[in-house]
Amino acid sequence: MVTLTPLEAELLAVAGSVPDPELPVLTLQELGVLRAVHVRDTDSVEVELTPTYTGCPAVEAMSTDIERALRDHGVREVTVRTVLIPAWSTDDISAEGRRKLREFGIAPPRAQRTAGPVGITLGPTRTAGQDPEPVRCPNCGSADTELLSRFSSTACKALRRCLDCREPFDHFKEL
Amino acid sequence: MTTTAHTDTAALALGDDALVLSHRLGEWMGHAPVLEEEVALANIALDLLGQARILLSMAGDEDDLAYLREERAFRNLQLVEQPNGDFAHTIARQLYFSTYQHLLYDRLATGGGPFAGLAAKAVKEVAYHRDHAEQWTLRLGDGTDLSHERMRRACEALWRFTGEMFQPLEGVGTDLTGLETPWLESVGAVLGRAGLETPEGPRTGAWRAGAGRQGLHTEPFGRMLAEMQHLHRSHPGASW
Known part of the structure; x- marks a missing residue:
């Protein structure tokens, strides 16, 4: 630095x-x-x-x-x-930034375990009980949410729905 | 950034792939089967347009290159210029191309060449494109009789354009022929899980499918360019 x-x-x-x-x-x-x-x-x-x-x-x-x-x-x-190098990653969003996103109704990206390309598996779209770190509903906090679409209102977000409070919400997807 | 003539050749080819496919996907706007899909295709198109802008800027002025070149001067693969067809055709095209682009960018990202910065950034975006195409291939292939049949037809129809992706490309800094085996494995695995057979038949051949890199394009490409370029050509330099 x-x-x-x-x-x-x-x-x-x-x-x-x-x-x-x-x-x-x-x-x-x-x-x-x-x-x-x-x-x-x-x-x-x-x-x-x-x-x-x-x-x-x-x-x-x-x-x-x-x-x-x-x-x-x-x-x-x-x-x-x-500048493109080094490439931006959602891990660059600060803790305060993540808190604000959640407050704004957008599920923040989860921290990534490894560097490099995003590993994607063709798993179930519902996260509760499947994922060690599920995407939580920013409205009610429930871990039982499902993916509706990998692409949402902007390229950086995915569209999900909470299966408890039934609200759809944006998820800032991991990059 | 200093670039050599060979780098320009490769930047133009990769940039044209991204630009042309971006435009094709943009044609779905207002026509996609559901709203979520419309948004998804637009997002993929936007990612590709961003790549195209960076790549074409390495080779010259991005607007001049996109809007003022004739058909024969474009260096994109024939695969990406193929019309959208039905939704299955669009998905098959995306599966074939995104799998290729992901393998290519993954290599370029670690190669340290002139494309490393862009590739490291874009490979993560392309992973989502590929994933999206895989998901739809599974749903359509393993869906109803009708969706299965349409997906099968689309995969077969576009198969003949896939060999071109692995022809050597000057200045790209990696051996494209080496991508063919992992591409066949990856695409074959998705098709297998979708209950579809890997198509057979030539992937380039005596009748010359696959000469987009040499500036030879298929019949629908000229009409696509006419639509893409006419506004800029009619009103040069216009902006809002």
Whole structure:
């Protein structure tokens, strides 16, 4: 980890406080997509941003929002660069971010056991009693939920239903 | 990033695969059998479009490449340009392609070449695409007589386009012929579980199925391009 200068730390905090355009309960810092802030000149800054998904359309809105936040903070020139390496993973979402997701009605992603490609098995869609770490209903907390669709309102979410309270809900799927 | 001419060749080929299949999947919008499926196909299309943008940008200007090239300049596999057909055809195409793409990106991710960054990111997304196609193959193949018959027909009809995936590709940095055996095992296992037989018959051949990488495309591709490109060509540089 590169040590940040006090100014870089300050600017990283400003950029990190920008809300995610699609999940406004989360900040970009909590989502874990801000990689670095480099101060190039007295008032020129480069920000490194990584997309959650390759085709995530929110990246452009994020860039614009970061530029605006840093300009408002007195930075004259802001460049936002998209970086792919290392790839973002749902493990990059902070504990606070996970708590906020749950509160917002989205089941947070479970921590992944191993790095690398997501292992997927063609198992039953219902999780209670099958999975050591079931996806819990964000509304009632029940572990008895079932998968309705692997793809939901955005690429990063799956659609599930609680079999106790019967509410459908989004699950931020593991990546 | 500095790229060589060979890297450009491979970036164009892989980028065109992603772009063309993304467009085909987008054609389902408003027509999918259920809302959840519409959303799923749109999400897969979006992932592929993201890959296409990165890959085509390695080879040149992404918009010029997507909207201003003629049919013969596209380097995608003939498999991905095949029309959606019925839902079984769309699923068979996705099963064949996503299995291939997953194997390919998995290799590229660890190879350290120019595609490693994208591949490491996209391989995890493609795992969900493949999983989705597998689930539907099982449901349709192991479903009713009608769904079984339709799935069987789709797998057979697209089989002849699958050999092209394993032809050598300049600049890709991995041996594509080496993907063929694991691909056959993986696809064969899914078809087996779905109660379907692995199709027989040529997968490329004397009558030249599979020359998309050389710019030779099948008849439906031109019409797809016409629809995909006409807005940009009619109103160059338009935006909203």
